[in-house]
Amino acid sequence: MTRAYTFEVGGERLLPSELPLLSAPKKPLWSCEGKEQKVGHFLKGKSIPEVFSSEATSLLKWKSTLHYKNDSLLASWTQNSSECRDWNGVKCSNGRVNSLDITNASVIDTLYDFPFSTLIFLEYVNLSINHFSGIIPLEIGKLTNLVRLDLSNNYISGTIPPQIDSLTKLGTFHISMNQLNGSIPKEIGYLRSLTRLALNTNLLEGSIPTSLGNLNNLTYLCLYGNRLSGSIPVEIGKLVNLIETYLGSNQLAGHIPPEIGNLINVRVFSASSNEISGPIPVEIAKMQTLELLDLSDNLLEGEIPEQLVSLSNLVWLDLSYNRLTGCIPQGRQFSTFGENSYAFQSNIGLHGYPVTRRCHNKGVEEGNDTSSLLDQEINSQFLIEWKAVLLGYGCGLCVGFSIGYFMISTGNPKWLSNFIEEYEHTITTQRRKKQQGQRDNRRRNNQQSQRDNNRRNNHTSKKYLKSGLSI
Numbered sequence: 314m315t316r317a318y319t320f321e322v323g324g325e326r327l328l329p330s331e332l333p334l335l336s337a338p339k340k341p342l343w344s345c346e347g348k349e350q351k352v353g354h355f356l357k358g359k360s361i362p363e364v365f366s367s368e369a370t371s372l373l374k375w376k377s378t379l380h381y382k383n384d385s386l387l388a389s390w391t392q393n394s395s396e397c398r399d400w401n402g403v404k405c406s407n408g409r410v411n412s413l414d415i416t417n418a419s420v421i422d423t424l425y426d427f428p429f430s431t432l433i434f435l436e437y438v439n440l441s442i443n444h445f446s447g448i449i450p451l452e453i454g455k456l457t458n459l460v461r462l463d464l465s466n467n468y469i470s471g472t473i474p475p476q477i478d479s480l481t482k483l484g485t486f487h488i489s490m491n492q493l494n495g496s497i498p499k500e501i502g503y504l505r506s507l508t509r510l511a512l513n514t515n516l517l518e519g520s521i522p523t524s525l526g527n528l529n530n531l532t533y534l535c536l537y538g539n540r541l542s543g544s545i546p547v548e549i550g551k552l553v554n555l556i557e558t559y560l561g562s563n564q565l566a567g568h569i570p571p572e573i574g575n576l577i578n579v580r581v582f583s584a585s586s587n588e589i590s591g592p593i594p595v596e597i598a599k600m601q602t603l604e605l606l607d608l609s610d611n612l613l614e615g616e617i618p619e620q621l622v623s624l625s626n627l628v629w630l631d632l633s634y635n636r637l638t639g640c641i642p643q644g645r646q647f648s649t650f651g652e653n654s655y656a657f658q659s660n661i662g663l664h665g666y667p668v669t670r671r672c673h674n675k676g677v678e679e680g681n682d683t684s685s686l687l688d689q690e691i692n693s694q695f696l697i698e699w700k701a702v703l704l705g706y707g708c709g710l711c712v713g714f715s716i717g718y719f720m721i722s723t724g725n726p727k728w729l730s731n732f733i734e735e736y737e738h739t740i741t742t743q744r745r746k747k748q749q750g751q752r753d754n755r756r757r758n759n760q761q762s763q764r765d766n767n768r769r770n771n772h773t774s775k776k777y778l779k780s781g782l783s784i
Contacts, residue, residue, distance in 0.1 A: 368410045369396040371428035372403070380421040387418065409434040416441045416463070423447035424469075429455045439463040441487070446470065449488075454479040461485040465511065468492055473512075478503045489513040489535065497541075499524040506530060513537040513559065520544075521565075526551040535559040537583070542566065545584070550575035561585040561607065568592075569608075574599035583607040585631065593632070595620050605629040613637060617663075622647045630656045638662030640672040 369392075376390050389401045397405035404412035411434050421444040429452035436458050446468040454476030456462075462480070465487045472495035473488070480486075483504050493515040501510070502524025508531060517539040525534075526548025532555060541563040549558075550572025556579060565587040574596025576582070580603065590612040597606070598620035606624075609631040616639035617632065627646050637660040641647070650656045650667065657668050665672035 368431055371431035372396065372400075372410070375426055375428055378422065378426045381419050386415060404437075406434075406436075411435060411458075412437040414439040415443070418443060420444060424450055427452075429453060432456070434458055436460045436482075441465045441467070443467055448472075449474055451476050453477065456480065457482070459483050463487040464491070466490045470494065472496075473498050473501075475500045477501065480504060482506055485509040487511040489515070491515055493517055495519075497522055497525075497536075501525065502527045504528065509533040511535040513539070515539055517541060521546055521549075521560075523548045525549070528552060530554060532556045536563065538562045540564055544568065545570055545573075545589075547572045549573065553577065555579050557581040559583050561587065563587055565589055569594050571596045573597060576600055578602055580626075581605045584611070586610045588612055590614065592616075593618055593621075593637075597621060598623055600624070601626065603627055607631045608635070610634040616640070617642055617657075630654075632656055632660070633658040635660050636662065639664070641665040641668060 373390060373392065376387055379387070381387065386401050389399055390396075390403075394400065396403050396410060397408070402414045402418075403410060404414075406412075410432055413432070413435060414437065416439045420440075423446055424440075425447060427450070429450065433455060435456050437460060438456070439461070441463045442465075444467065445464070448471030449464070449469060451474050453474065457479050459480050460482055462483060462485065466489070469488070469491040470493065473493060475498045477483075477486075477498070478500035481504065484506050486501075486504070486507060487509070489511045490513070493512070494517065496519030497512065497517055499522040501507075502522060505527060507528050510528070510531060510533065513535040514537065517536075518541065520543030521536065521541060523546045525531075526546065529551060531552050534552070534555060534557070537559040538561070541560075542565065544567025545560065545565060547570040550570065553575055555576050558576070558579060558581065561583045562585070565584065566589060568591035569584070569589060571594045573582075573594060577599060579600055582600070582603065583605065585607045586609070588611065589608070592615035593608065593613055595618040597603075598618065601624065603624050604626050606627060606629070610633070613632070613635040614637065617637060619642045621627075622642050622645040624646050628649075630650060633655050637657075639662065641657055641663055643666065654667060657663050660668070663669075
């Protein structure tokens with residue numbers, strides 16, 4: 314940078330052009346002041362302090378439009394202090410405001426007056442846990458240096474503007490727990506630097522855009538708690554760096570794509586409380602890092618793939634409230650889901666431990682106490698009834714000989730024989746119906762009681778223990 318020099322003459326500093334014609338002094342009367350900012354008022358245009366002042370002025374102007382209950386955070390924003398040194402929530406880099414964090418400051422306002430055009434060097438913006446409302450202005454696309462944007466836990470409505478495709482450096486985009494509607498814009502798929510995307514707990518609808526498959530650096534995807542429909546796109550298999558995926562509590566339908574098996578680094582995969590149908594893909598067995606798998610409360614059908622027992626890191630499994638059938642795989646990791654596990658509850662067609670005592674296809678399995686007691690009760694009742702039947706037959710035998718003698722002696726036994734056969738058939742049929750009805754009633758009562766207990770306790774127990782699994 315060009316150096317500017319001044320000369321000290323009689324206690325005043327003068328530029329070379331202002332110096333009088335003097336003879337050479339015995340010793341120098343000048344001193345080098347150094348860099349440009351020391352004599353910035355002699356330069357044309359704005360000096361660097363004036364640029365800083367424009368950013369501070371913009372922030373102060375924005376502050377004047379805000380309504381807030383707690384002034385402790387923004388009280389330090391004054392004209393008599395430095396935005397880079399003294400302002401809470403403001404940080405600078407190379408003399409530029411690059412970070413703004415006013416999380417949980419009880420701010421009540423919109424984003425309409427935010428100085429997007431002035432704060433173009435912002436890299437980190439955190440406005441979460443406030444009361445911002447209204448829409449996201451289109452001018453957000455001017456913050457092209459953003460690396461992290463967190464607008465979560467506010468009252469922001471409207472749609473996500475497509476102008477976010479300009480935020481190509483964005484690594485974290487959190488806008489969860491708001492009132493956003495409309496669809497997820499396909500432009501999010503252009504943000505190839507994204508590692509964390511959280512759009513959960515909004516009113517978003519439509520399908521999951523296939524462009525999300527372009528986000529090959531994504532490690533965290535949370536779309537939980539919206540109104541998303543359609544099927545899980547096959548492009549999800551391209552997100553090979555995913556570690557946590559939450560798609561639950563939407564209206565997703567269709568089958569789980571087999572491409573899900575490509576998520577070889579995933580630890581958490583949840584798609585509960587949707588309308589997903591079809592079988593559980595065997596490719597899930599390729600997700601060897603999986604620790605939590607929650608596919609509960611869907612319309613899944615068919616058998617549980619035997620290969621899932623090889624998921625040696627699995628600590629939480631929930632396949633409850635589906636339409637699964639067949640035998641529950643046994644051994645290895647599945648042996649850790651004991652009688653108190655809700656993993657397989659409310660799948661009427663499932664058999665085997667820990668749901669029932671017996672598996673129709675594979676013989677006897679160890680079961681829970683309820684099933685065992687039910688079988689014992691039925692068998693006991695069955696034996697008691699047959700004792701009564703045998704006693705009746707013993708008495709009837711004596712009567713039968715007497716009737717036989719009577720028929721032979723009278724020579725006209727046909728009508729009596731037909732009557733006895735018909736009466737015997739009626740008694741046998743009624744007895745069988747009674748026994749079957751008793752068994753059915755006991756099973757229905759037991760199943761209903763089990764459902765009631767499960768529904769009361771299930772939902773408080775089955776959600777993720779997230780603190781131990783999140784990144």
